[in-house]
Amino acid sequence: MTFSSLPFLFAFLPLVLCGFALAARRGEAAAKAWLIAASLLFYGLGAPAFLPLLVLSVSGNFVLLHAMHRSARPGSWATLGVALNLAVLGWFKYLDPMPALGLSFFTFSQIGCLLYHAGGDTDPPKARDYALFAAFFPALLAGPILNPGELLPQFARRDGWWLTADNLAIGSGFFLIGLLKKTVLADPLSSVVGPGFADPAALTVFPAWQAATAYSLQLYFDFSGYTDMAIGLAWMFGLRFPDNFDRPYRAASVIEYWQRWHMSLTRFLMTNVHAPLTMAVLRWRKRHHRPIGQAAQAGCAGFSTMIAGPILLTMVLISLWHGATMPFLLFGLLHTAFLLVNHLWRVKRGSALPTLASMALTYLCVLVGSVLFRATTVGAAASMLAAMAGLHGLGAIHFDIRLATDLAWLAALYAIVWLAPTTRQWMTGDRRPRLAWRRSPQWAMILGCATTLGVLAAGGTGEFLYFRF
Template sequence: MLFSSPEFIFVFLPAAFAVYFALVHAGLDVAGRGCLVIANLVFYAWWNSAYLLLLMISVLFNYSLGSELGRMHRKGSIRAARVVLTFGIAANLGALGYFKYADFLMENYATATGGSHVALNILLPLAISFFTFQQIAYLVDSYRGQTLEYDLMNYALFVSFFPQLIAGPIVHHSEMMRQFGDSRNHRMIPGNITVGLIIFAIGLFKKVAIADTFATWADAGFDGTGPLDFFGAWAASLSYTFQLYFDFSGYCDMAYGAAMLFNIRLPLNFLSPYKSLDIQDFWRRWHITLGRFLRDYVYIPLGGNRAGEARVLSNLIVTFTLGGLWHGASWMFVIWGLMHGVALAAHRVWRGAGLRMPRPLAWLVTFLFVNLAWVFFRATDMASAKRVLWGMVDIGSIRRTTLDSLPTESLAWAGKGMDWLLAVSPPALAVQAPVYAALLLGFALIACRNPYQFVTDHPSNAMTLGAGLLFAIGIYVMLGSTSTVFLYFNF
């Protein structure tokens, strides 16, 4: 069920909200939370009920193991707890590996050994990467004695809460289960409802009116088969860069807004990352909770900053390469993650040497690198990536497409003296004019303040009116088109 679908906006969300608060208002808090858990399961099963049992087994398995690890820590049974933790992590990663990477690993093994491979065609369970990471973090924290005596109801809410279930944020038990257990949140709070609806409306507009528009140009560029000229390749890469930005930003806004209706504040997961002046700052703003997980449960256990400089740099590269692989079973994701790991290592060396760039140049270098890396993230294979990348550096195509588009008599009349004019106003660029006009608007929008910075604490009547207008536009666009799935639902 898409956040941007009529079923969710007009049926599921109002029904879940009304029933939950009707029950808790009547003093039936446990029934209300139980109803919300059922709503979460219905939301998940809407996609494919076949994997609902997998989610339920995962919740029960990890809750039982986490509770046992907590008891072992209190008793001081560290060695036994380490065995249980290893088993729990292996079981979670085993399930994730089977459903997400089995075909990928078998195909690459067959290629390396010269054997044959019959595709298993395993259907990837929705959100398995997200709820697996959340629960691995819970097991590790239980082993460390950092979890409390949570009840199963609140744990089930923590894992399955529908605003964050499908594509994050990757929430931490300490920041979620405390909210579910707080009796002050078991009542309707008008201020939270207002903020939630405003941010949800902004997210809906980003998704259906902006991201899905850029998607048509990005798909046309990346999924085509013919060569791309300079302007076409940049139009494709930048369109995807903005599609992914507004798609994920829109999802994060809608998730945050929907959760606020239930008085639950999700952790901030997206904070204007294209304003970043370096790659480290980018990862403090883009998919913030994934970066937090990779830092706490991969980078630091590898040694983090505690080892020598060479080890620190290798830890960065390994961590983000694994982060790339987390996104999907493809060498394109591995390359993307490796690029970011190397960039973070290079940034550390650069900063350690005391080097600096002027702010405009720092922004430009960071943005261009992120845009370049997204090409591999979007491309289905290396051939597709090379096709776009070659077009992006094929400056000669500017003149070729320009000359091909002009009549012969004009060329004869113009002569070589008109070369400068052809370079300044090529007809090839005019063909891409709508795309580049939209890209200019995209740059203007990313320069604006993030909605969290001025909506969350002080919603005004003007903000409410503006959000209502965006919501109306979003609904109009949504009903008139077939909205694409949120991109992060694929991961």
């Protein structure tokens, strides 16, 4: 059951909202218990065979958290917990023929919670609060990866567990914008993406570029749409999820791109993998009286150990996050190369390119990477890139009304990507106060039309692309 499906829109969500409103009258405990039950029902309806795995994972990690706080060596318990979580993730994600939906997201959230409490200076969460943090249905299947330092205090609060008009209005706005991204902007592109990537050897230059650009837009609107819907659902219940996108296709470097795309995953890996690795290298070099400044980073040995090594391992983990296949591995290695060139340019203090040129070059790198991300085999990816390079011939372009419509649609989508405010700016006025949502007849009409359009387009929508991760 996806957020854009009719059963969710007309049955599950109204039931959960009404039940929450009734449960809230009995207090915080009843409201939380209702949301936990709703979350288990949501996952049970989507992947009933893996519901016991979710319950076991949440229960096991809660026991580990409390064992960690009672132990004189909490770091050892944290290491054990991370190892067990990764083992379960590896088995069900890479070895099981039917991988569990959303396993990576709720596993990484719980690993982050173990590491957050490893220092022992933070009180362990209560059972009800932890269960809600780990299994809350808006983020269960495709994130964002929840940060325990930001979210656990929200789940642990004693007041605010009731429906309010403002929360419902703003949350609905986030949700509807995400629904439109998914059903109106992303899903129609599958008619171009599917046939193009099904037989890339038959494509010439223009169809290959059309398929590749359509996929990059489909992935963007599909995943950012899911994130908006998750943020909106949480907002309805008075909870604030972190952003996961900040107009990544407007990035002026690949480093900046990864700071804007899937921000919760980037932050998780930077905090728990890249930063500890970098600090370990710096401490080792300092103990052995090796320089660690910018001049040392510009040298071959310094660049390799202080910059290249941590980035390589982090990007390999990102590859494995998406799947243990050769195209995903090459996707990670390709972005590793992009990042290293980017860092080397900065270390060597290369002259800055004009902003538009930097954005265009960055997007070209991302577009090439997206071909590897979408292709089912390395050969298919190579064939698509060869077609984009003109190695399959230029081909004849037959300009007709359908081609004109397709080009106009792609141009409109790029205009939204590059020019439109973010959903948060629309709904909260952040940095764009004159465009902010407000209670008014005009906004009521706009959201009403959006609701109608989103529901009409929702009937035959497909699964969110990131559900398989």
